[in-house]
Amino acid sequence: QKEVEQNSGPLSVPEGAIASLNCTYSDRGSQSFFWYRQYSGKSPELIMSIYSNGDKEDGRFTAQLNKASQYVSLLIRDSQPSDSATYLCASERGALNTGFQKLVFGTGTRLLVSP
Amino acid sequence: EPEVTQTPSHQVTQMGQEVILRCVPISNHLYFYWYRQILGQKVEFLVSFYNNEISEKSEIFDDQFSVERPDGSNFTLKIRSTKLEDSAMYFCASSVGHVIQDHMNTEAFFGQGTRLTVV
Numbered sequence: 126q127k128e129v130e131q132n133s134g135p136l137s138v139p140e141g142a143i144a145s146l147n148c149t150y151s152d153r154g155s156q157s158f159f160w161y162r163q164y165s166g167k168s169p170e171l172i173m174s175i176y177s178n179g180d181k182e183d184g185r186f187t188a189q190l191n192k193a194s195q196y197v198s199l200l201i202r203d204s205q206p207s208d209s210a211t212y213l214c215a216s217e218r219g220a221l222n223t224g225f226q227k228l229v230f231g232t233g234t235r236l237l238v239s240p
Numbered sequence: 241e242p243e244v245t246q247t248p249s250h251q252v253t254q255m256g257q258e259v260i261l262r263c264v265p266i267s268n269h270l271y272f273y274w275y276r277q278i279l280g281q282k283v284e285f286l287v288s289f290y291n292n293e294i295s296e297k298s299e300i301f302d303d304q305f306s307v308e309r310p311d312g313s314n315f316t317l318k319i320r321s322t323k324l325e326d327s328a329m330y331f332c333a334s335s336v337g338h339v340i341q342d343h344m345n346t347e348a349f350f351g352q353g354t355r356l357t358v359v
Contacts, residue, residue: 157346168331168350169283213283217346227285227296228275228348 127152129216131231139239144201146234148214151195155216155229158190160199163211163233172212173199204238211235242266244351246332252357253322261317261354263332271337272315273348274307276300276328283331289315290337322358329353 128151138144146160157176161169173188175181175197181188187200197216201208211233218226245264253259265272274286287297287307294307306318315334319326333348 159347161350168329168353171347171349174345174347215283227273227288227298228283229285230283232282 127155127216127218127229129214129229129231131212131214131234133232134235135237136234137237137239138204140204140206142204142238144204144208144236144238146199146201146212146214146236148197148199148231149195150197150214150216150229152216152218152229153192153195154218157217158188158197159215159217159228160186160188160197161213161215161230162208163213165211169213201236204236206238206240209236209238242268244332244334244349246330246351246354248354249352250355250357252359255324255358256321259319259322259356261319261330261332261356263315263317263351264313265315265332265334266336266349267313269334269336269349271295271335271346271348272309273333273335274317275331275333275350277331277353278328286317286330319356322356324358327356327358329355 130149160173163169175188175190185202189198213233214231215228217228247262272289275283277283285298287301288295304320308316331353332351335348
């Protein structure tokens with residue numbers, strides 16, 4: 126069973142701090158990785174995608190990928206109370222010669238940012 | 241900004257009844273999916289659809305489930321005879337699926353979901 130593992134949290138950080146969210150995956154064939162934000166009762170909202178080892182920055186968000194360690198992380202700088210949500214890590218093993226394959230989601234990490 | 245739209249937002253049905261969940265994917269997207277999320281659990285893949293046929297389905301997607309793209313814009317999920325355990329949020333998603341440099345852009349965008357309650 127190909128799994129994506131996340132600590133369920135909650136992860137509590139004060140406003141303005143850096144929140145660090147982590148994820149590991151078991152399928153070495155995974156090619157693409159995604160972070161989604163999900164507010165309670167709402168749908169997943171795509172925040173970041175990352176395909177290559179290293180860091181990818183977008184505004185206050187930085188995704189990090191280490192395929193050798195099968196590890197993905199998301200850093201949120203200057204955390205705001207509005208960032209309080211569940212953050213879902215997902216992997217996908219599609220490639221150029223296979224096309225898209227399904228997203229495999231972790232259970233999510235609940236982030237609480239206190240004012 | 242383009243978005244995936246789903247109707248209805250909430251559906252209550254009696255056990256054994258058929259339901260059809262509807263979705264309008266983003267217009268230039270080529271891949272369409274259904275996922276579901278039982279309350280308090282992870283988002284689970286049901287089925288993917290590309291080029292007018294199912295490209296992959298999970299073990300959840302048994303003979304009671306079917307998908308259809310009846311026209312150029314709609315994408316539907318039908319559950320023929322609902323069971324209590326089908327109660328969940330059902331999400332439709334779409335992705336453009338084109339090649340960027342050496343990989344495919346497989347970013348999937350989700351609709352707001354349909355909450356299905358089977359009683």
